[in-house]
Structure formats: structure tokens, C-alpha cells
Amino acid sequence: MSELLVKARKANECARILATISTEEKNAALQLIAEQLLIEEEFLLTENKKDIIEARNNGTNEGIIDRLTLNAERLRDMAEGLKQVASLPDPVGEILTSITRPNGLNINKVRVPLGVIGMIYEARPNVTIDASSLCLKAGNAVILRGSSSAIHSNIALVQVVQRALDKTTIPVEAIQLIEDTSRQTATEMFTLNEYLDVLIPRGGASLIQSVVNNASVPVLETGVGNCHLYIDETAQTEMAISIAVNAKTQRPSVCNAVETILIHEKWASTHFEDLLVALIEKGVSFVGDEKTRALDSRIELASETDWKDEFLDLKVALKVVNSVDEAIEHIYTYGTKHSESIISEDALNVESFLNKVDAAAVYHNASTRFTDGFEFGFGAEIGISTQKLHARGPMGLEALTSTKYIVHGTGQVKG
Amino acid sequence: MSELLVKARKANECARILATISTEEKNAALQLIAEQLLIEEEFLLTENKKDIIEARNNGTNEGIIDRLTLNAERLRDMAEGLKQVASLPDPVGEILTSITRPNGLNINKVRVPLGVIGMIYEARPNVTIDASSLCLKAGNAVILRGSSSAIHSNIALVQVVQRALDKTTIPVEAIQLIEDTSRQTATEMFTLNEYLDVLIPRGGASLIQSVVNNASVPVLETGVGNCHLYIDETAQTEMAISIAVNAKTQRPSVCNAVETILIHEKWASTHFEDLLVALIEKGVSFVGDEKTRALDSRIELASETDWKDEFLDLKVALKVVNSVDEAIEHIYTYGTKHSESIISEDALNVESFLNKVDAAAVYHNASTRFTDGFEFGFGAEIGISTQKLHARGPMGLEALTSTKYIVHGTGQVKG
Structure with a gap:
């Protein structure tokens, strides 16, 4: 079984647990991840340096190297971001509508997590933490598939995240990284409808187009802005x-x-x-x-x-x-x-x-x-949607949720 | 240029007009379509008979022939359905949230039409009218791609619809049928992202799977229920x-x-x-x-x-x-x-x-x-979504809309 399939199955099991976990447990986990990032600063910077050396050897331009670079300040910013997400209201469980029909059925539309989110993204290692924190807060399991140029940083970051989760009630597989960064693993994700509820590509236009054109899993498209x-x-x-x-x-x-x-x-x-x-x-x-x-x-x-x-x-x-x-x-x-x-x-x-x-x-x-999740008051942003289904414009925590109708009856049958 | 491409371009032009048309104009058009169906009963039943004869010649089973059959009563039901849709509240223009940010920007999230909807469906000609009326009410242009077994009925129904629209301010191309029912036209629709905002397949599991697996246009999946x-x-x-x-x-x-x-x-x-x-x-x-x-x-x-x-x-x-x-x-x-x-x-x-x-x-x-749009009080239903993005469960008019942020400022720039 491929690395992706093993992790996708675990993510599905986790998603079931995450769906019923309390706001307090999720917030405590986000705080612990923030702390762990700072505790393991030395390890993270050492691993990040491997990516930077490889990038330099490959003649990568300094702009991209800058985006790839972690330092003490950037780690503090990440930790700060995690704490901010912890402080946001939990979207899960919100009752969006509640009606009672003439036959007495009480129908409630309730916000629930999406389930398992696949993130496919480029270069910047901070996306690893941003996406993880937002997915977790909205009660989702996430499978991260970053680029090969940031692989040492991403592996280290997810190890640190999992060491923090290990101290909580949340299974560590709630946040997993695909370590095989071959093109094939991305392609395999495109059609993993059985295990993935949504794919979110973040990166350049060609990455996004490739996901939109080839994925059968529903996509949250974050697109170009002319x-x-x-x-x-x-x-x-x-x-x-x-x-x-x-x-x-x-x-x-x-x-x-x-x-x-x-x-x-x-x-x-x-x-x-x-x-x-x-x-x-x-x-x-x-x-x-x-x-x-x-x-x-x-x-x-x-x-x-x-x-x-x-x-x-x-x-x-x-x-x-x-x-x-x-x-x-x-x-x-x-x-x-x-x-x-x-x-x-x-x-x-x-x-x-x-x-x-x-x-x-x-x-x-x-x-x-x-046009930005922070400027719109969402407190965080997973991207800006340029498609018309599900979410349009800046996407905050709500964009990472679905709904479910919970119906209470007293024996009603359809006439 | 293919029939589909010609019609898709016209649908896009229409969608721009439909997005700003008033509720009264849309409701008047729905009423006129209802009347026209009854006025042209003879024409519709004659054309429907051609499909039934072909179905009998092909040895189609009586269950399917029954679903294909139009008669005076079923036309009256269709007309009734149109009037019911006219009586529903217009989702377009609804302000979902309105906030004023500390910098004075006033941000309104407003419901708008999706744009152009592609319907791919099987056998039953009543879907032609149901889908048309819901798409129109929500301010969308629709491209209908029915099955070859109902082609005479569908052509006649859309002609009647367009003769009604011709008496209104709404362009007749708001509702169009693809008359070429070869497999190729459906396949061509799958990837027409430039012109279609969403595809809605309605029919058996294999039709839906084919759309989900092959479409790059976002899909509203209506699925099986075990x-x-x-x-x-x-x-x-x-x-x-x-x-x-x-x-x-x-x-x-x-x-x-x-x-x-x-x-x-x-x-x-x-x-x-x-x-x-x-x-x-x-x-x-x-x-x-x-x-x-x-x-x-x-x-x-x-x-x-x-x-x-x-x-x-x-x-x-x-x-x-x-x-x-x-x-x-x-x-x-x-x-x-x-x-x-x-x-x-x-x-x-x-x-x-x-x-x-x-x-x-x-x-x-x-x-x-x-689990049904009528039972849930939506007044109408375009299908039951089994996916988690955009709409889940019975889909009424709201599922056929998107949103747009309308932001009022007084010269604000980002610091």
C-alpha cells in the first residue's frame, strides 16, 4: 500500500474522532503546537538549513530562498498565528437554521467539519503550519503534500506538530505529511475521492490549473487575480x-x-x-x-x-x-x-x-x-477562492466546514 | 464552432443580463412559461408521442416509457410547479452578512446567481421544466443536455419555453437545449470551464460517476442513497x-x-x-x-x-x-x-x-x-447533494446561488 493510501486511511479514522472533539481540546492542542515550535527551534532551523543549502546548490533565486527560510522570528510568528487561531470562535456545531415543519419535524442545519482535507502547495514552509492549524480548528484531518524544495523543513515541522499532538486527546495522524514528493503522489491525491473530501491547491497558476483539470475530488480553487x-x-x-x-x-x-x-x-x-x-x-x-x-x-x-x-x-x-x-x-x-x-x-x-x-x-x-481574510475580519485565511461554489473570496474557518441536517421527530412517516 | 460552444457563449451573455433582472420580471416569465405549456399542449403531446414510439420500437420497458410520457395532467403539474417557483422568495440580493471594520470599510456578503449552469440528465422530460424554472428564478442561464430518448419532447418543451421568454425582457437564450445528444456533447461540457460555472448531473449512478470523474467544471453531485x-x-x-x-x-x-x-x-x-x-x-x-x-x-x-x-x-x-x-x-x-x-x-x-x-x-x-426539498420547506428541489462542498442534502434555490462581497469605502488604502 502506498504511503498516501496508508496515511489517507488513518486520516479518515482521525476525522471521525475530530468531528466530536471539544473546542477546548482543539484549542489546547493549538497552544501546545505553538509551544513545541519554540521548544524545538534548534531542530527546526537545522533541518530548514538543509533545504536552503540544497536550494543554493540548485541555483534557486534569492527571492524563493527567502520564502523558504525559517528563523527565530518567523517561528515566533508561526506560534503567534497558532495562538490566534486558538482564540477564534469554533465554527463547528453552529446551528445555521432551525425550523419546525407543520408535521412537527424539527430540522436543524448544523455546521460540521468537512472531513479530510488534502493540501497541495509550494515552497513556503509556513503554509504547513497555517493550513494545519486552520484545518484542525475546523475539526478536519489534513494531508499535506508540500514541495520537494521544502521537504526537510516540512518533515521537521510535522514531526514537531505530532510530538505536540501526542500530549493531547487528538490522534497524531490528524496532521500528516506525504514525504514522497514525486509528481505521482500529487496525481494520486487528485482521484482519492474515497478518502479525501476536498483538495486545496496553493501556489502558482500552473499548479492550480493542474489540480482543477485533473482532480475528481472536489477542489477549492484559489486563483489568479487580474x-x-x-x-x-x-x-x-x-x-x-x-x-x-x-x-x-x-x-x-x-x-x-x-x-x-x-x-x-x-x-x-x-x-x-x-x-x-x-x-x-x-x-x-x-x-x-x-x-x-x-x-x-x-x-x-x-x-x-x-x-x-x-x-x-x-x-x-x-x-x-x-x-x-x-x-x-x-x-x-x-x-x-x-x-x-x-x-x-x-x-x-x-x-x-x-x-x-x-x-x-x-x-x-x-x-x-x-481582499484578505484578516482584513475581512475572519482572523485567518486558508486562501482566496475565485470559484463560485462553496466559498468565494477570502476563506476563513467557515470555508473548511460543511453542514448536516439533524432532524428530530416523534414517529413521523411520509404520507 | 460546435452547437455547444455557440450556445455556451450566448448563455454567458444572458447570465450577465439575468444577474441584474428584477424579481418581478423573473416571476412574470415563469407565469408566462406556465401558460405557454398549456396553450401548446397539442404540440407538446404530438412531439412527445414521437419519443414514445421510438422507445417502444427499441423495446424500452414500460416503467421507463411511463416516466417519458407527457399527458394533459402532467403538463398541468408542470405549469403548477412553475407557478410555485414564481411564488418562492427570490434568493438573489439577500444580504447574508454586513460588517463595518475598524478602518470604516463596510463589507456586505450578498447572494448572487452562480452564472451558467450545465444540466446533464436522463429520460424524464419534466426535469427540463423543473431545472429551467429553478435556474431562472435564481438568476442563472442554463444549458440543458437531456438524453436522446426524450429529444423530441425536450426540443418541443424548450421551444415552448423560449416562445414564452420571447414575450419578456429576458433573452430567450437564458434557457437552451443541446440538441446533439451524442456522448461527445456531454464530454465537451465536462471541461467547458470558461463558460460553465457548475455542472449538475441527474440520473443513474453511472452518469453521475462519469461526470464526477471526468469534469473539470465544478460539480454538484447528487448521489446514491444506501x-x-x-x-x-x-x-x-x-x-x-x-x-x-x-x-x-x-x-x-x-x-x-x-x-x-x-x-x-x-x-x-x-x-x-x-x-x-x-x-x-x-x-x-x-x-x-x-x-x-x-x-x-x-x-x-x-x-x-x-x-x-x-x-x-x-x-x-x-x-x-x-x-x-x-x-x-x-x-x-x-x-x-x-x-x-x-x-x-x-x-x-x-x-x-x-x-x-x-x-x-x-x-x-x-x-x-x-430528505427532500419540499419536505424541508424549500418549496422546490434541484436534487439531493451527497457531497460536502457548497450544498449538502436537499438543494433548493439557494444551492443555485453564489455570493459576492460588496465593499464600500471612503478612500481606504492598505497600510
Whole structure:
């Protein structure tokens, strides 16, 4: 039997136990894991160093090495994260609706864990702890399948987690890592419907596409964000510029950063240069349509790809439009239904934009950078869903639960 | 371009319009479709007859021919169903949560349509109208892919629907049928992620498995029900027998009928014959374990398959167990997580069963036959979900919606 199958079976047994375990027991376990991470700092950093040495030998770039690196501060952050998750309300057991039917049946819709969650993710070892803590708090068993580049760190982290769980009522197999990082183990997970209730891929677009296209297990898709900012004719100048700069430059490598700014021609006719200057100050480069190039020759002509893809960099596409409708059309054509914002003082245009643009989050007079579980007040985030089923937008603990109808009768039969 | 691709593109354009159309316009359209069905009765029955003649020529059994048949009464029922859907509350626009964050951002989670729904279904032409009305009410465009055996009926029904829509503000392409019923069109739908937001298969287990295994479009799985009734030591005799008879025989061909009855040994020692007699009166035959055969020699020995599969017939598997825990274990091993019931007067055993059994619906002292959108008060049903993501159990209009975060700011940027 493969490593995956052995662990998947154990995860299923654990899921049954986890489903009925108390909030106090789960929180105590999260606290113990946080403590264990700090107790075993030396072991964790030693193991992490093996990954870093291998990465350097493989010529990995420093950006990725930085994301791979653990240090005392990052371990403290992880421990802090675990304590925060412990402090969040337990979603399990919440009664969502309760009705009594004319025949006397009392029907309660109750939140329950999903069961067994498969996480497939890349590089960053902190995902190992983040995902584990959220899955555990929501009463799920988790099977982690990280990347080979972080394998020493991940093995060490899960050993530490399991040593903490060993001191609790929760079986250590509630959190398991697949140590075989061959492509085959990921592929095997795609179709393990008998044991996995959901797959959550976290990483680049190609990883996510591979899971979506090949998995028969239901997938929570966390996707790309080709986000737009539309500056309407009536937008306040300073607000528009400040939001554009924030949405593009505050952290350009993330999915809720803006990639294209659509500008109403009247606003552009007076404020275009101010916008450009503010972005240039932050090191942003530009591509744009012919109309923007007529306004400023420093703008290079945008290709179809520029409108379509995420730059994830200090680069932005600019386009002049003649109405909110043209902006909505552009977003319909090129958007990825992640986060879209309108800056405007015109109530009708705002309403039209918010209603007609189909995205996980639509904003009025605010930066798209707020699409985030912490900013939305969920206290934690397992990812941002760009699909429409189950969960859309930032996913907190609730996204890691299902429901169950509990029905109380007094002998009712169907007539 | 294939018929499917042409229609899928039109459906996407329609979905944009449908998302902002008023409740009144949708309800008026549903009323007009109901009227048009009755106006065009003659046309519909003539076209339906073509399917019936072909089915007879192909030697189709009378049960299936009955399900395929339209008549004046069934058309009236369909029209009635449309009017009922019109009378239901519109799920779209409902504000599910509304919070204001410390930074002043006002975040509203609002119910919105899913977009474009692909229905893949078998035989019964009434599904064409049921699915269309529910999808429309929830603001979705739908692409119907019925079976070849009902193709004349389905083409006629969708023509009638579109003639009704032609009198409204809703584009006729909101409801479209794929007329090419080759296997290829279904397969093509499986991977049409660009245009379809969800696939809903309705039909036999092999159809559903084929969609689940091969679709990259998210699937709402409506599955098989291998449902159990557990009669505890303390069960009231008459109640237990009445529920057993109802759950097994009231309509044995459906997914929420009971397939296995688990009986506590103490209850069995005094009431087993009464239970058998009541079931025999309804024409039920039996298989069972060795303990039940020791009680009554008319019981044949159950095979592994008998515990595992749906009979969908007047046949039941019987097993004597020594505790609620043994019943829970049996259900864990063989259940399909659909509907499970305990008959008991022991509060601890009831609580244990309801909490530990993982199923869409768990019952105490009631028949499993109540797992149904109408019985749950949803007013309508698109199917019964046996998966854990998005919707679990009977699916009404809400299951055909997604959500969207609408965020109002006053210039907020992320710090």
C-alpha cells in the first residue's frame, strides 16, 4: 500500500474522532503546537538549513530562498498565528437554521467539519503550519503534500506538530505529511475521492490549473487575480491617485494587487500626469492603449497579453475609457473575477459597477488590497477562492466546514 | 464552432443580463412559461408521442416509457410547479452578512446567481421544466443536455419555453437545449470551464460517476442513497415498525428509501417477527446476517454486495447488532452519507448516533423519506447533494446561488 493510501486511511479514522472533539481540546492542542515550535527551534532551523543549502546548490533565486527560510522570528510568528487561531470562535456545531415543519419535524442545519482535507502547495514552509492549524480548528484531518524544495523543513515541522499532538486527546495522524514528493503522489491525491473530501491547491497558476483539470475530488480553487481599478469621471483626484498607488505598489506580487487602471477620458484629460508621476515615484512602469500613449509618450503599447495576465510586478496597464460601461466591458473581457474597484462620486455609476461586475469582491472608493481574510475580519485565511461554489473570496474557518441536517421527530412517516 | 460552444457563449451573455433582472420580471416569465405549456399542449403531446414510439420500437420497458410520457395532467403539474417557483422568495440580493471594520470599510456578503449552469440528465422530460424554472428564478442561464430518448419532447418543451421568454425582457437564450445528444456533447461540457460555472448531473449512478470523474467544471453531485434505519433497544415497538415500513415501502425506488435495517439484539428478541410480518404484508423480501437467519429461516444470507448497494426495490437487508456503536460502525463501513435514522428512547444513544453518523441528514424517530426539498420547506428541489462542498442534502434555490462581497469605502488604502 502506498504511503498516501496508508496515511489517507488513518486520516479518515482521525476525522471521525475530530468531528466530536471539544473546542477546548482543539484549542489546547493549538497552544501546545505553538509551544513545541519554540521548544524545538534548534531542530527546526537545522533541518530548514538543509533545504536552503540544497536550494543554493540548485541555483534557486534569492527571492524563493527567502520564502523558504525559517528563523527565530518567523517561528515566533508561526506560534503567534497558532495562538490566534486558538482564540477564534469554533465554527463547528453552529446551528445555521432551525425550523419546525407543520408535521412537527424539527430540522436543524448544523455546521460540521468537512472531513479530510488534502493540501497541495509550494515552497513556503509556513503554509504547513497555517493550513494545519486552520484545518484542525475546523475539526478536519489534513494531508499535506508540500514541495520537494521544502521537504526537510516540512518533515521537521510535522514531526514537531505530532510530538505536540501526542500530549493531547487528538490522534497524531490528524496532521500528516506525504514525504514522497514525486509528481505521482500529487496525481494520486487528485482521484482519492474515497478518502479525501476536498483538495486545496496553493501556489502558482500552473499548479492550480493542474489540480482543477485533473482532480475528481472536489477542489477549492484559489486563483489568479487580474484586478482592475476604474477611475470614474467624478473620482476625487487625491483619493484616486492614493488608491491607485496603494493597489499597485503596496505589495505588487500578490493576487489582490491591481494590474490594469481604467481611466475615464474626462478625468484623464486633467489628472493623467499626476497619476503617472505618483506611480513613477514608486518605480512603476507602464503599458497602455493608443489614447494613453497620446497623453504620454513614455507609455509602451500594451499587447493582448498585457491586458490578460498578472504582472505581479511594478508594472501596470493603463487604458482610457469613455464610460463606466466601457470599463465594465473591459473587466468582463479580461478580468479573473477576483477583486475590482471603482473610484467615483456618481451614485448611479457606482451602483452599476458594483452590480454588473462579477467578482469575488467589488469595491467602491477603496483599494483592492483589502481582499484578505484578516482584513475581512475572519482572523485567518486558508486562501482566496475565485470559484463560485462553496466559498468565494477570502476563506476563513467557515470555508473548511460543511453542514448536516439533524432532524428530530416523534414517529413521523411520509404520507 | 460546435452547437455547444455557440450556445455556451450566448448563455454567458444572458447570465450577465439575468444577474441584474428584477424579481418581478423573473416571476412574470415563469407565469408566462406556465401558460405557454398549456396553450401548446397539442404540440407538446404530438412531439412527445414521437419519443414514445421510438422507445417502444427499441423495446424500452414500460416503467421507463411511463416516466417519458407527457399527458394533459402532467403538463398541468408542470405549469403548477412553475407557478410555485414564481411564488418562492427570490434568493438573489439577500444580504447574508454586513460588517463595518475598524478602518470604516463596510463589507456586505450578498447572494448572487452562480452564472451558467450545465444540466446533464436522463429520460424524464419534466426535469427540463423543473431545472429551467429553478435556474431562472435564481438568476442563472442554463444549458440543458437531456438524453436522446426524450429529444423530441425536450426540443418541443424548450421551444415552448423560449416562445414564452420571447414575450419578456429576458433573452430567450437564458434557457437552451443541446440538441446533439451524442456522448461527445456531454464530454465537451465536462471541461467547458470558461463558460460553465457548475455542472449538475441527474440520473443513474453511472452518469453521475462519469461526470464526477471526468469534469473539470465544478460539480454538484447528487448521489446514491444506501440509507439505514437503526432500531435501538429502547425503540417504541409500533413507531419502529411503522417507520421501517414507511422508509422501505412507501416508494422503494428513490434514494432516501431505507436499504438496511439494523436491529438491537434485545429489541429483536421480542419484536423481530412483528417487524417481519409488517414488511411481508407490503411484499418485502429479505436478506440478512446469520443472527437474523437464526431468528427466521425465510431470510436469505446477505452478501457483501447486499450491504453495499441500493436495492431500489421491495427488498431489505437485516442485521442484528449488540449496540448503537455497532450500528454506527456498520453505517460508517457501508453508508453513502445520505440519510440515516435511529429509533430510540435513550437520549445518550440518540445523541451519539446523531453526532457520530456522518450523513447529509440524520434522523431521530422519523422516516428517512423526508430528505427532500419540499419536505424541508424549500418549496422546490434541484436534487439531493451527497457531497460536502457548497450544498449538502436537499438543494433548493439557494444551492443555485453564489455570493459576492460588496465593499464600500471612503478612500481606504492598505497600510
